[in-house]
Amino acid sequence: MPATASALLKAPNVAGFDDVSYEAKERLFEQVKADLRFEDYLYGCYECGICVAVCPSARFYDFSPRRIAQAVAREDVELVYQQMEEDIWECSQCFSCVRCPRANNPGGIILIMREAAINNGMASAKQALEGYTRIIYKIMSTGTQVSPDMLQPDAFPDWGPEVKDVSDNLELWRRATPPETMHTTSMSWDVADRTLVELYLIWFETGALDMIKQVDEGLHMILEELMEERLEEMGIER
């Protein structure tokens, strides 16, 4: 382990993830730095702690946007890897931290680190997205993130009895909304067929669909098949 390793590091496998070679960690960090937004998001750090003071996740988790900004700025490859395996998924992505007096964007850095974690199929990414993949299916296939029919009492028992009321009366209550586009139950609003396949084309062309393969091969297969079929039906060539 190089000299940059410090007392800040926990044991490599403290969170139950396998350790990897230093070279593998370096490659990962290079991917983070290669993102075109990286230089817009990181300028330096006064260690003032404003980002931590305003951070909701810092109040409830062992999480610190300052620690992440500093590790990345110091190019502490070991610590950055550990943060990618343990910390980054705690961030709320509220961007309260952009109040940074050095104009850093710790939330943005974390988003880039998360993308790298997804692209490399890291264990933390797979764990964070357990139970979440149905949402990825929903947004990528319907073009809307949450649909009325996702309001099921067994999925949201903590949201009160109204969830069951919605679920029991869903089709009728949706027809009792005046906007013409909102009578749907499996999507938030009625997205036109052509619009949807245009979205599919975006997922293919930008590599976003490929990213799913790294964290859930089964989901990737289902989405790819669905999208290719619809593109073919609409006569759109990739």
Added chain:
Amino acid sequence: MTIPVAALLKKKEKFERDPELLPDDFRDEVFRLEEEGEWIVDRVPEPFVEAPTKYGRSKKVPIANLWHHKSCGQCGHIPGYSTSIFWVMRKLGMDYNDPRDQTSCTAWNYYASATSNAAAQAAVAMRNFAAAKETGYFPLIHCGTSYGHYKEVREELILHKELRGQVRDVLAKLGKPMVMPEEIVHYSEWFWAMRNEIAAKQVVNVDGIVATVHPACHYYKLVEGDAIYDPDVYGGQRTAIVTGLAEALGAEVRSYSTWFDCCGFGFRHILVQRDFTRSFATMRKIEVMKEEANPDVVLTHDTGCVTTLDKSQFAAQAHGRNVGVPVMSEAQFAALAMGAHPYRVCQLHWHSADYRPLLEKMGIDWEAAWTEFQEDLKRLERGEIEFLSWEDCDA
């Protein structure tokens, strides 16, 4: 120990902006890129209201002919939110377009799971902007996160030619041009701009109603220079959004010490890690509001904030926490003040925290309204009508 908000506000009653320190106007770059043939700028149509922003730039907020970029969470889980926006616009006689040629901005998923990338996100935004331009209507963004993310996308596209090239190639395959709106406008900015016109059509007195406001992080923290700051609201030191409208309607808006805190939504957390969301929403927001301001209603202006602050209270109530206050968007509150039906328009039966005491305090007979709505449902069930219409809303 709570923060002495009143003392601090008194100390800094007015913040004067120094025109010398006005940052560069991003629109200079937007128009320069148009001149260079990189994209077409979708200009804000007249009539528009000029609104003051955080650093002093004047922002054009269009009033009519708007293309409603809907919100996944509003349409899906808080349908009275979107319905109220449309209803108020109709009441003020504004023509609008409610498109099917619109996808989600997909940013909720992006911030939650990172299963996307800068090019995909920018392509989704630019596809929607191009779709709006085709209709001749100007985009009005319903969701705070869409609004914040689209501003991020605009910044990224301005800064990175390589990204513009990638997105242009994708859009070319869709047969669409690159279109960048002159302003990215949130629906709550329209409500702020139209607050006096809305108040002029008010039929329900809200003078005795105490409100607390939760401003959405992605509205005023993410690319903060676009957010509206009015010298007459909070001395221009906090965004005037929501508060400006509530005060124009006559409600009393009370402050509280965790005003700047996020709601606890967390994107992924609200769906699959809600222990965090519930804890933050109740302990850092609702309980603090109750203790320090004792509101009749919490008003906010974003999808995730309404969901989080409303839905997180049920479990906390079971633990005997000091919660129990209705949460809604300022659009729903304004609609109620203008006489909107609480169920046909505001669709409050989709909300969790008890809103009935608020309606009673506003003098709205919710029991009679619920009976009317039940009759509507029976007509739907009997097949007399297929859908509830706008005309039915005001019957």
